[in-house]
Amino acid sequence: MSKTYYDPADLRKFGKITEWNEELGNKFFDYYGKVFEEGALTAREKSLIALAVSHTEQCPYCIESYTKDGLQRGITKEEMMEAVHVGAAIKSGATLVHGVQMMNKVNKLEM
Amino acid sequence: MKKSLLARNNDLANTQRQLEILSNGMFADGELPTFAKKIKETNQFPLRPKKLEILQINLGYMCNQVCAHCHVDAGPDRKEIMTVETMQQCLDVIKKTGAHTLDLTGGAPEMNPNFRWFVEEASKAGIKDFIVRSNLTIIRANKKYYDLPEFFKKHNVHVVSSMPHWTRGKTDKQRGDGVFDKSIKALQMLNEVGYGKEGSNLKLDLVYNPSGAFLPGDQMALENDFKKALKEDFNIDFHQLFAITNLPISRFLDYLIASENYEDYMYALVEAYNPLAVENVMCTNTLSVSWDGNLYDCDFNQMLNLKVASKVKHISEYNEELLQNRNIIINQHCYGCTAGAGSSCQGVVA
């Protein structure tokens, strides 16, 4: 196999992280499980948020997981792409809004 | 028009080939545990039948559709249909078993020229739940089928219909162009005669299969989404939604292999294995009869040509006691019935 940093088969091994630190690993998975339970937000809404965030985090494992999760829930590809755009808009907005900081600094430093 | 695997001379039309792939194929390294080993761990081996409750009869493999995922490999080019003689043998058995549910399937069962005669005769037998699995589009395929909703109503048939999604794109991709619009029209026709309405005893249920290499999500959540969308967009009502996992056989197996999803899908099934579902898989209370009268543990085993492990192999030799005494034939495809909440022809089982 060619050497790359990411191997799709590693996703299946995610649960194994508890083997080297059971307590913290279990705490994480308990928390993770709770977060995704139906709450004030529906599990469907949470799935779309997770999909958007997995793109802004650029995590290939999460992208794969939440794409599959969305399909399982009957979420359409149009809904998924819209969620990705929401993530992208926030990400570019967050970049651009720092432009104000740059402008402030320029204004302060320049005569 | 797409064709069945059989008409395409596809390797997988040979059930032996399918079984080879399932049992050795790409998992020859032994990484994937056998289903038998899995159920041995929880002392559920050998899988044994409980009391017979459901008689499922396949009236033929002929169908007006050629869905991409079809585990029957049905289509317009399939000519196998049940004869009146075999139907009569089934009727004799229906009268003497204690089965409370009769489940007619295909192909499109309505395409069998003796379908109506059979329904009329069978409905006299006083079965509690008389199911016809209709693909919906057949109701719109030809004028001679337009009165099917009335006919179903007359015999108080429980209609169970396939509907992959509430959007046109997803439905047509899995089942063929134009299927969505025809299905919607057929559902509206069923609603018009009283099917699917709240409180109505004319039962209309939908079956959902994932349109690809993934498992079905939560059945209840999907039912709610289907109900909301179909009501808002088309004023359609139905009772329940059954979410059914696609089993890795026939055309779905072909798709899995061609799209290089086979290995991942099998892993996903094994990972989602749920021992609680084993108790209630449909083979434990169902007997499946093929178009030519042979007996199988389930519709899936029928399509893999795995006849019941009993001296009695044909409906004409039916003997409840001997059949009760058999072991159910299992193989790797059974992982499909026991993944997650489990599924069978009646939706989730655990």
Ligand code: SF4
């Ligand atoms: S899935 Fe049903 S409707 Fe589609 S081809 Fe098979 S039998 Fe016909």
Ligand code: SF4
């Ligand atoms: S495929 Fe499902 S229903 Fe058929 S024998 Fe296997 S577990 Fe039973």
